[in-house]
Amino acid sequence: MSNTKTIKVDYLARVEGEGALFIKIKDNKLEECQLKIFEPPRFFEAFLRGRQFTEAPDIAARICGICPIAYIMSSIHAMEQILGIEVGGQLRELRRLIYCGEWIESHVLHVFMLHAPDFLGYQDAIQLAGDKPELVKMALRLKKAGNEIVRLLGGREIHPINNKVGGFYKVPDKKDFSNLLEELKWARDASIEAVKVANSLPCPDFDQDYEFVSLHHPDEYPFNEGRIISNRGLDIDIKDYENHFEEIHVAHSNALQSVHKNHGNYLVGPLARYNLNYNQLSDLTKQVAVDNGYDRQVINPFQSIVVRSLETVYAFDEAIRIIENYEKPAKASVEYEIQAGVGYGCTEAPRGSLYHRYEIDEQGIIKTAKIVPPTAQNQSRIEEDLSNFIPKFIHLDDDDLTWKCEQAVRNYDPCISCATHFLKLDIQRN
Amino acid sequence: MEKSILVIGVGSPYRSDDSVGLSVLKTLRMGPPEQVHLMERSGEGSDIMDVWKKYQHVFLVDAVQSGKAPGTIHRIFANQEKVPTDFFHYSTHAFGVAEAVEMARVLGELPKSLIIYGIEGEQFGIGKDISKHVQISADKVTGMLLKDIQKILTGNPTYA
Numbered sequence: 001m002s003n004t005k006t007i008k009v010d011y012l013a014r015v016e017g018e019g020a021l022f023i024k025i026k027d028n029k030l031e032e033c034q035l036k037i038f039e040p041p042r043f044f045e046a047f048l049r050g051r052q053f054t055e056a057p058d059i060a061a062r063i064c065g066i067c068p069i070a071y072i073m074s075s076i077h078a079m080e081q082i083l084g085i086e087v088g089g090q091l092r093e094l095r096r097l098i099y100c101g102e103w104i105e106s107h108v109l110h111v112f113m114l115h116a117p118d119f120l121g122y123q124d125a126i127q128l129a130g131d132k133p134e135l136v137k138m139a140l141r142l143k144k145a146g147n148e149i150v151r152l153l154g155g156r157e158i159h160p161i162n163n164k165v166g167g168f169y170k171v172p173d174k175k176d177f178s179n180l181l182e183e184l185k186w187a188r189d190a191s192i193e194a195v196k197v198a199n200s201l202p203c204p205d206f207d208q209d210y211e212f213v214s215l216h217h218p219d220e221y222p223f224n225e226g227r228i229i230s231n232r233g234l235d236i237d238i239k240d241y242e243n244h245f246e247e248i249h250v251a252h253s254n255a256l257q258s259v260h261k262n263h264g265n266y267l268v269g270p271l272a273r274y275n276l277n278y279n280q281l282s283d284l285t286k287q288v289a290v291d292n293g294y295d296r297q298v299i300n301p302f303q304s305i306v307v308r309s310l311e312t313v314y315a316f317d318e319a320i321r322i323i324e325n326y327e328k329p330a331k332a333s334v335e336y337e338i339q340a341g342v343g344y345g346c347t348e349a350p351r352g353s354l355y356h357r358y359e360i361d362e363q364g365i366i367k368t369a370k371i372v373p374p375t376a377q378n379q380s381r382i383e384e385d386l387s388n389f390i391p392k393f394i395h396l397d398d399d400d401l402t403w404k405c406e407q408a409v410r411n412y413d414p415c416i417s418c419a420t421h422f423l424k425l426d427i428q429r430n
Numbered sequence: 431m432e433k434s435i436l437v438i439g440v441g442s443p444y445r446s447d448d449s450v451g452l453s454v455l456k457t458l459r460m461g462p463p464e465q466v467h468l469m470e471r472s473g474e475g476s477d478i479m480d481v482w483k484k485y486q487h488v489f490l491v492d493a494v495q496s497g498k499a500p501g502t503i504h505r506i507f508a509n510q511e512k513v514p515t516d517f518f519h520y521s522t523h524a525f526g527v528a529e530a531v532e533m534a535r536v537l538g539e540l541p542k543s544l545i546i547y548g549i550e551g552e553q554f555g556i557g558k559d560i561s562k563h564v565q566i567s568a569d570k571v572t573g574m575l576l577k578d579i580q581k582i583l584t585g586n587p588t589y590a
Contacts, residue, residue, distance in 0.1 A: 043444075043556045062444055065472035109476060113525040125525060129536045137537065143476050159472070 021386075021405060028394055033387045035379055035409075048369040053079050053338075053360045054165055060356070060371070061159055066109070069102040069150065070349030072163050073224055074356040074371075078345030079165045081239075082360055083336040090329040091167045092224075093322045098153040098163070099223040099347070100319040104146025104187075106350035107270075107308040107315070110413045111198060112139035115305050118407035119201035135197065138190055142312070145187040148180050149319060167333030177323045184323070188316035191309070192288050198309040199292045203302045206392075208385060210299060211263060212272035213377075215348050221280045221314055222273060224347050229276055230266065238346040241355050247372065258377040265380035268352030269412060270307045271298055282321070285314040301385060301411040308413075338364040349374055351413045375414040382412050435466045435579055436485035436541075440473040440492035440527060447500075447551030447564045451491040454547075457572045463579050475530035479539065487582050488541040489575055492527055493551040493564075500552035501563030503571060508544040543587065545578065547571045 024032035044063050048056055056075040061068035073095065080087060087095070112135070113125040122128045129136040152172060154160025162169050215222035215238075216229040228244075229235045236244055247256035260266045275297050281289070289295045289310055298307055338360075345356040352374030359367040386408060393404045439455030441448045455468050462468055469481055473492065482488045494504060496514070506513055513528040527546070534540045549571060552561040560568070581587050 062442070065442065065474060109474070109525065113476060113529075124529065126529060126532045126536055129533050133537055136533070140476055140479065144480055147477065147480065 021409065023386075023390060023405065025390075025394065030387060030390050030394065033383055033390060035383050035386070045369045045371055048358075048366050051366050053082075053358065053364045053366055056358065056366060056369070057163055057165070058159075058161065063371070063373075064349075065159075066106050067102055067349045067351070067354075068159055069098055069154070069163075070347055070354045071371075072160065073099065073347045074345035074354045075358070076163060076165050076345065077224065077347065078343040078356045078358045079360070080336075080343070081345070082341040082343035082358070083165070083339060085166060085334050085336045087167050087334050090327060091171070091333070093326065094153060094168065094171060095163075096220075096223050097319055097322045098150060098160070100315040100322070101146045101149030101153070103223075103315040103350050104312055104319075105143055105150065106146075106413075107312045108139055108143040108146065108194075110350075110410075111194070111305055111308050111312070112136065115407075115410050115413075116198070116201065118403075118410060119203070119305070138194070142187050142190055142194065145180075145183050145316070148183065152176060152180060164333060166336055167331070169332060171329060171332045173328055174326055177326065181320065181323050184316055184320050188284075188313065188320060191313045191316050195288055195292055195306065195309040195313060198306045199294075201305065203300065204392075205300070206302055206385075206389060207299045208301065208388065210271070210381070211260060211266040212275050213260070213266045213268050213353065214272040214276045215346060215353060216276055217280065219280070221277050221282075221318070222348050228346065228353070230260070231276060232263065234260070238355070239344045241344065241346065241372075242357070242370075245372075245377075247376070256376060257380045258372060259380060265384060266377070267381045267412075268374050268377045270304050270311055270350075270352075271301065272352065273348060274298060274307045274310070281310075281314055282317045284317050285310060288313050301408070304411050304413075338362065351375065352377060375412075378412050378414065382409065382414065385411075434485045435487045435582060436469060436482060436489070437466060437575060437579075438469050438471055438478065438481065438488065438490045440471050440478075440490060442472065444556060444558060446553040446555055446557045446559060447549075447561050448493045448554050449558070450493045450549045450551065450560055450564050450568050453560055453565070453568045454491045454572050454575070457569070458575070463576070463583065465583065466579055473526050475525040475527065475533065478527060478530045479534050482534075482541050482544070483539065486542045487587065488544045489547065489578065490527065490544070491547045491549070491571060491575070493554075494548035495551055495554070496548075498550045499563075500550055500561060501567040502550035503567050503574075504546075504548035504550070505574075506546040506548065508546055509540060509542075513546065547575070 020036045022034045048059055057072040060071040060075045063071050117125050117128045150160055153162060155162040211230050211232050213230045215226035217226035227235055228238055228241060244261055245258055246261055247258050250257050294306060340360060340362040342359045346353055354374055355372040357370040361367055389408050393401055437458060439451035441451040443449045443452055452470055455470055458468055471478055508531050513531045549564060549567045551564055
């Protein structure tokens with residue numbers, strides 16, 4: 001007698017996207033696993049057409065409430081490429097600094113408020129706070145330090161407004177950083193403890209064979225600039241992204257799934273960055289990695305929680321380096337003249353590479369816009385991981401299996417992970 | 431400090447009725463009573479927990495989707511009652527408004543008074559327009575808020 005059951009995980013979210021996880025099991029074998037995503041970037045691509053190029057950063061920032069800096073910076077870099085300007089020196093450093101702030105905010109939120117409760121068997125972070133209030137208070141303070149960086153440079157914590165094509169509207173004085181610097185030094189120490197906490201969490205064995213794709217820069221851990229590389233020999237300029245990657249429309253999802261042409265699916269995000277850029281981490285971060293047994297390739301997606309924590313240490317360390325060496329630049333931005341052209345931007349959002357392409361005319365009006373968010377790039381790979389993961393736990397009852405799947409989906413911190421709290425379990429049996 | 435008042439409007443301007451909290455804030459901005467601070471937020475929980483720390487009296491306006499008729503106004507006295515976690519279906523993350531309130535309660539960090547106005551939304555698709563019933567309720571909530579604030583300022587708060 002055949003026994004078919006279907007597990008449907010519906011989830012909705014405000015800005016970052018909407019999606020559902022659909023799992024069909026027949027006679028205790030996985031028959032189908034589909035991740036369905038609806039993504040706002042498609043709407044925004046249309047919305048951007050006809051707007052002035054200077055509006056792109058502020059509009060793109062609204063695509064994601066968690067990583068607006070990534071959207072702002074990918075669009076700004078694309079526009080600057082069209083205009084033929086380079087933003088260097090302290091302005092470039094300030095851009096790295098605000099990126100540190102965003103990584104801290106996003107990673108700390110994900111590690112402690114969303115992911116750690118899964119590993120510890122808590123329903124949510126509120127239960128965790130009940131049992132371990134000091135740990136949660138520490139996490140909230142770490143995240144606030146990230147908020148402060150974004151507020152100081154971005155003008156406000158959410159939907160920052162101070163970044164623009166050419167640099168910033170206003171740059172801080174050195175003294176503006178003095179209070180923040182002390183807090184960041186506390187936070188850097190605390191984040192090292194946070195790595196130990198993440199590393200102590202019980203983690204399932206689940207090594208996978210990935211093509212990792214990330215930005216790579218010879219001298220620095222990648223935020224804003226670099227070439228796109230992979231562990232399988234890819235090494236390209238960002239303007240060639242669309243020659244090597246394509247988006248395929250699959251019937252079950254409104255989102256386009258990205259694949260590496262002739263290679264298949266791939267993974268972007270913390271694991272990819274870490275494995276491809278370990279040498280570019282700061283000495284301190286590498287030492288913390290060694291102390292925790294992470295001076296190695298990490299191919300278990302459940303260990304991404306530790307890698308996010310290590311990237312948080314790096315972000316604090318890098319922020320402190322930038323602030324300690326900061327000298328206020330004479331000008332807050334670089335001047336330019338409008339010219340028509342096509343430009344490309346790719347930066348490392350907390351959850352992976354975020355690619356933008358724009359075409360503008362001689363008046364600076366946006367003719368076309370293309371945005372490929374990290375979650376779309378990871379979608380196919382997440383499905384494959386879940387297809388490998390579910391059979392290991394197929395004996396569990398539906399509640400436990402659903403819970404395991406939620407935890408697995410959160411490994412990738414997809415924009416859609418936001419609403420896995422609002423699960424609707426729909427089981428059909430024949 | 432004693433009478434410091436904060437109104438938080440939560441929402442995304444590009445998700446139709448989800449922006450109703452921002453709409454209320456926009457109206458209040460036209461002539462905010464003195465001593466009242468207005469803040470627009472995305473709804474990420476830990477951020478909200480942080481911004482209300484400095485204030486004694488906090489109001490939060492957000493769209494909700496609990497199955498009631500569009501435009502239904504929910505008024506929650508968060509110091510006394512639990513916020514249903516499935517209330518703010520459109521919260522940015524699993525750690526959203528409801529979670530922020532409950533976590534602040536666990537950690538002993540709730541403001542002295544926290545009143546949440548939830549306005550039942552109708553459309554949450556991509557777009558910038560607010561549904562008619564929802565907008566009517568937004569105007570009502572603005573009036574209710576102004577009365578609440580007036581009572582605090584005259585030393586007779588609705589609830590504190």
